[in-house]
Amino acid sequence: MSPIKFLLVFLFLSSFYLSFSQVEKKRNSKIVFLDLKSKALREYTIDKDTSGVHFSIYVKKYESKKERDKAIKIYNERVKNIRTSGENPSEVRLPDFSIGFYSWGGKPEKLKSLKGIKLITIKQFQDSIYFVKDPSYIIHQLKDGTYLKWKTYTMDVVD
Incomplete structure (x- = not known):
């Protein structure tokens, strides 16, 4: 292959890879702000040592x-x-009544504020629930006014 053809193929593949990776990066960057008192939240558990967490959010149609x-x-x-x-x-x-988010073996990031973080609400999440890609991020507020940001992975929950 001539050097020019090689360069053109390399540039094409590089631009294709970069555009694909940008799409993946966008899809992976969902950050859901969860109000732990929301009726859209089916249940949640947080390990005392914060080494694991489970959040379960109802699919919009099945909240009731x-x-x-x-x-x-x-x-x-x-x-x-x-x-x-x-x-x-x-x-x-x-049907799947809810989507479960799990995190294990890693500590959450503690945040003092949400300034500069692009969040979606639990309702916005429910509107796009079928476009979730792992990992997703869940943020919730603590009693002291700070926040925990969890890197989570999804699992469908029926009951």
Whole structure:
């Protein structure tokens, strides 16, 4: 390959890689500000030594018990009628009611303020819940007015 062709191929691949990595970087930079008293928050646990944490946020459609019960009823009917419905059994599943965020083995970053941090609210997160990419970041306020920022990884939670 001539040096000019090599240079052109190298420049093309480099620009492609850089543009792709910028897209990935943007997708990875979701920082959710979580109000620990929000009804959209299903549950949370924080280890006393802050070496691990779990936050579970409801999928917007399933915040109410009524909607979750309705989905369970539909699922149970589909399972009951699976032999006669013609549905593929592997496609009959209960929907994900919430998304779990987990962090283990690493301490959170302690912040004095949120100045300069681009955050999304829990409601904004729920609107884009299916575009979550690991890792995601969760920030919540402590009683003393400071904040903890956790690097988390997601997992679907059904119940």
